[in-house]
Amino acid sequence: MEADITLVVDGERRSLTVDTRTSLLDALRDHLGVTSPKKGCDHGQCGACTVLLDGRRATTCLTFAVAQDGAEVITAVGLVTDGELHPVQEAFCENDAFQCGFCTPGQVCSVVGMLDELRAGHPSHVTADLTAEIGTDPAIEDDEIRERMSGNLCRCGAYGNILAAVRQVTSS
Amino acid sequence: MRPFDYRRAGDVDEAIALMGTSPTARYLGGGTNLVDHMRLGLETPDLLVDVSRLPLADIEDLPDGGLRIGAAVRNSDLAADRRVRERYPALSRALLAGASGQLRNLATTGGNLLQRTRCPYFQDVTTPCNKREPGSGCSAIEGHSRNHAILGASDACVAVHPSDMAVGLLALDAVVRVHGPGGERTITIDDLHRLPGEHPERDTVLEPGELITAVDLPPTPFARRSTYRKVRERASFAFALVSVAAAVDLHEGRIADVRIACGGIAHKPWRARRAEEMLVSEVPDEALFERAARAELDEARALRDNGFKIPLLRHTMVATLRDLTLETS
Ligand SMILES: Cc1cc2nc3c(=O)[nH]c(=O)nc-3n(C[C@H](O)[C@H](O)[C@H](O)COP(=O)(O)OP(=O)(O)OC[C@H]3O[C@@H](n4cnc5c(N)ncnc54)[C@H](O)[C@@H]3O)c2cc1C
Ligand code: SF4
Ligand code: FES
Ligand code: FES
Numbered sequence: 001m002e003a004d005i006t007l008v009v010d011g012e013r014r015s016l017t018v019d020t021r022t023s024l025l026d027a028l029r030d031h032l033g034v035t036s037p038k039k040g041c042d043h044g045q046c047g048a049c050t051v052l053l054d055g056r057r058a059t060t061c062l063t064f065a066v067a068q069d070g071a072e073v074i075t076a077v078g079l080v081t082d083g084e085l086h087p088v089q090e091a092f093c094e095n096d097a098f099q100c101g102f103c104t105p106g107q108v109c110s111v112v113g114m115l116d117e118l119r120a121g122h123p124s125h126v127t128a129d130l131t132a133e134i135g136t137d138p139a140i141e142d143d144e145i146r147e148r149m150s151g152n153l154c155r156c157g158a159y160g161n162i163l164a165a166v167r168q169v170t171s172s
Numbered sequence: 173m174r175p176f177d178y179r180r181a182g183d184v185d186e187a188i189a190l191m192g193t194s195p196t197a198r199y200l201g202g203g204t205n206l207v208d209h210m211r212l213g214l215e216t217p218d219l220l221v222d223v224s225r226l227p228l229a230d231i232e233d234l235p236d237g238g239l240r241i242g243a244a245v246r247n248s249d250l251a252a253d254r255r256v257r258e259r260y261p262a263l264s265r266a267l268l269a270g271a272s273g274q275l276r277n278l279a280t281t282g283g284n285l286l287q288r289t290r291c292p293y294f295q296d297v298t299t300p301c302n303k304r305e306p307g308s309g310c311s312a313i314e315g316h317s318r319n320h321a322i323l324g325a326s327d328a329c330v331a332v333h334p335s336d337m338a339v340g341l342l343a344l345d346a347v348v349r350v351h352g353p354g355g356e357r358t359i360t361i362d363d364l365h366r367l368p369g370e371h372p373e374r375d376t377v378l379e380p381g382e383l384i385t386a387v388d389l390p391p392t393p394f395a396r397r398s399t400y401r402k403v404r405e406r407a408s409f410a411f412a413l414v415s416v417a418a419a420v421d422l423h424e425g426r427i428a429d430v431r432i433a434c435g436g437i438a439h440k441p442w443r444a445r446r447a448e449e450m451l452v453s454e455v456p457d458e459a460l461f462e463r464a465a466r467a468e469l470d471e472a473r474a475l476r477d478n479g480f481k482i483p484l485l486r487h488t489m490v491a492t493l494r495d496l497t498l499e500t501s
Binding site: 124 | 278
């Protein structure tokens, strides 16, 4: 069955007709040609398809496009403004935080969403004191970064440099 | 995937009415379990009723001092809520131990409770499985059973319930509010999920078409002293091998009251009542915790691959109780 939907993708309003079975990821990639989110596993397990969905990081492979009718999607490409890389993208380049690059758009979106969660004071699994104020300390510990980024796998194992890139952003 | 119709429900009544229009209709929350199951061919609904945008996304204070968590509240928002972090830390900790940041932003309270087992045979439509296809047999009993049950299993099914959140809620005595064609009812979290018995195809006591609208937490002042400990194959982003949620009321050096719930070991989140009884009014000490854990595990039975879970759960229960009583005992 088909449905007419509208998505605002990287700032542009896009109307499309999709089969209800189409995932948001397939709608972006195959219908709209927005190929920056990648399909690694299609089961929520790798994070390569991560975008900012209505401002929050989310996987796009386990949600139907029709269920996101009206949503705002920002992909890694949409983080670039007027040709300027986002500070997180900048840090990934400066720290060599990738090898093949397949996981990178998902990693970058995930870092941006993760930093917003920190600013909003969200704790994580490794936060020792749940009642403490979170997000005000710029020198977030490495174990916090690792835990908060555990939904993004990297088959090239660029984790060390991804960590360094995130550390650069949080300490600047 | 079988073609299906998609409808966004505007309110609870509309959701229930839409659900009544087709026997294979399913409610859709964040989709992180259901979409996967549709892709794997385990679920073939002809209608999805989206309940993720119902006005059930608030966490409200109840007059008695408890909290009401709407069914559409996202796992990430529930874990981060100040009141939950302060008054019910076991729940925040359980949620934060599950899935990943980007999945918790999608997953809902209702959907989390009703997520289905991660038994690999259940997820593989080419293998026999009584839960997926009643009467076809259980592939796990004599197969790969590392992640399976040690308590409460039956000859029909040895699967475990995968939710971390539900284990936290069980230690907090949560009550699930449900609306259905026949009206509204409440179910204690302990009664929501079933043991498999002869009918492993039924995970819960919910009737067809029933919608979870909220989960209520009673005002348990000592739940401020509660936590969740999860043991898994890697440090993050993996389901539990075993887990323990506990809350302890310490009074004048003794355990005045205690709640213990275990995950990863049974078809439902497992309330350790036998252990609780042994602890009440005693002075906390490690040998006592050990005896209580052993008593709870008295009837535990291992399958071919999961014998390690018996000592692992025992140690985890002792460690959790130690964490909660250490500073003051
Ligand atoms: C890679 C991966 C790792 C994960 N790791 C963990 C983990 O470590 N720990 C853990 O606990 N979980 C884990 N999960 C599972 C995750 O927590 C669940 O998928 C999620 O909580 C389900 O919520 P949802 O809203 O997306 O549910 P859906 O997928 O939308 O729905 C699940 C079920 O609930 C029904 N439903 C939904 N809402 C309602 C309602 N209000 N009333 C009645 N029925 C309803 C649906 O019909 C469906 O049957 C993981 C998932 C993935 C994909
Ligand atoms: S343990 Fe349960 S879910 Fe797994 S194969 Fe056996 S019947 Fe199916
Ligand atoms: S493709 Fe979505 S998480 Fe792997
Ligand atoms: S850079 Fe290759 S998968 Fe991460």
